[in-house]
Amino acid sequence: MYDCIIIGGGISGITAAVYLKHANKKVLLIEKSALGGILNKISKIENYPGYKSVTGPDLAYNLYEQVKYNEIEVLESTVISIENQGNTNLVKLKDKELTCKYLILATGKEARKLNLENEDRLVGRGISYCALCDGPFFRNKEVAVIGAGDSALLEALYLSNICSHITIINKYSKFKCKETLLNQVLKKENITILYDSMTKSLNEENGLLKSITYMKDEKEEELQVSGAFVYIGSTPNIFDINLELDGNYIKVNEDMETSIERIYAIGDVIKKxxxxxxxxxxxxxIAATNIIKRLNKE
Ligand SMILES: Cc1cc2nc3c(=O)[nH]c(=O)nc-3n(C[C@H](O)[C@H](O)[C@H](O)COP(=O)(O)OP(=O)(O)OC[C@H]3O[C@@H](n4cnc5c(N)ncnc54)[C@H](O)[C@@H]3O)c2cc1C
Known part of the structure; x- marks a missing residue:
């Protein structure tokens, strides 16, 4: 029986694990992919305390080192479902079940898809949701970035140093972004922005992305590109359990408690x-210190 199981080894889950471990609690961190979570897919961060500028993978590596240094138990596995049984929680994996007194959901969110016909088939064949991971495959090629927020602009800037030309396809008439970021993009000679342009179809040739059809001013236009990077938001990774949600996100109180006793949620999976x-x-x-106080009283 663990004092606390944390599902998700991104920055929120790792921070909680460090606090619990420092308080001598029996804690397990379960991560299905790489420690650091979404950080592993971010090209550059310039607003995290202590760093003028740092790449996501470098920060993720530092977190991994911190987990190792603190001897935090990590299980590389996917949690399939969870169940609250009053004073304990059950965490179900493919091959076993684990129990804990407290559970922290730190599962983050996944990139949202365009939901276009060829999209799934073209992933890895022109369609990508991670410029940092796949940008180098499009060196000196023309690509598109589809999106209207900070992530789309940030990753377009990153790609502008690798690809010959980037066209940002924004379905709105403006960006929802930091002004400084937009100013940097506007200064780049190899970035073109299309406003009010709705991506309609992904066209393939010999199994690879060949072009994108978009609607602008009620006319269909075609853009020839070898790659398209999709940054249109994300959907939280939640489990099929009766938690109170706000939209698709988990609702928590100021202590990060969900609507189910002994289940907490933190990071990108919560409504904020x-x-x-x-x-x-x-x-x-916050979640970890609250759990520590409760464990110390039990
Ligand atoms: C492109 C981009 C750029 C960004 N730039 C900045 C920036 O410059 N500055 C800034 O402050 N923030 C930035 N952010 C936001 C920031 O990265 C996130 O808010 C933060 O990293 C979220 O951390 P997290 O721990 O909640 O989630 P994540 O890092 O997403 O971690 C969640 C983890 O849970 C794991 N997981 C999910 N489901 C399961 C399961 N069933 N079983 C086991 N494991 C599971 C996932 O594999 C993942 O590793 C950016 C985000 C993006 C996408």
Whole structure:
């Protein structure tokens, strides 16, 4: 029986694990992919305390080192479902079940898809949701970035140093972004922006992306590109359990408690106004210190 199981090894889950471990609690961190989570897919971060500028994978590596240094138990596995049984929680994996007194959901969110016909088939064949991972495959080629927010602009800037030309396809008439970021993009000679342009279809040739059809001013236009990077938001990774949600996101109180006793949620999976590293880490600390207090009283 663990004192606490944390599902998700991104910055929020790792922060919670460090606090629990420092308080001598029996804690397990379950991660299905790489420690650091979404950080492994971010090209550059310039607003995290202590760093002028750092790549996501470098920050993820530092977190991994911190997990190792603190001897935090990590299980590389996918949690399939969870069940609350009053004073304990059951965590179900493919091959076993684990129990804990407290559970923290730190499962983050997944990139949203365009939901176009060829999209799934073209992933890895022109369609990508991670410029950092796949950008180098499009060196000196023309690509598109589809999106209207900070992530789309940030990753377009990253790609502008690799690809010959980037066209940002924005379905709105404006960006929902930081002004400084947009100014940097506007200065780049190899970035073109298409406003009010709705992506309609992904066209393939010999199994690879060949072009994108988009609607602008009620006319269909075709853009020839070898790659398209999709940044149109994300959907939280939640489990099929009766948690109170706000939209698709988990609702929590100021202690990061969900509507189910002994289940907490932190980071990108919860409903909040701003999704950043600093508040994700802070929520990890809040959930962990609250759980530590409760464990010390039991
Ligand atoms: C392109 C981009 C750029 C960004 N730039 C910045 C920036 O400059 N500054 C900033 O402050 N923030 C930035 N952010 C936001 C910031 O990265 C996130 O808010 C933060 O990393 C979220 O951390 P997290 O721990 O909640 O989730 P994540 O890092 O997403 O971690 C969740 C983890 O849970 C794991 N998981 C999910 N389901 C399961 C399961 N069933 N079983 C086991 N494991 C599971 C996943 O594999 C993942 O590793 C950016 C985000 C993006 C997408």
């Amino acid at each position: 106004d701003i999704y950043q590293l600093t508040n994700a880490a802070s929520e990890g600390m």
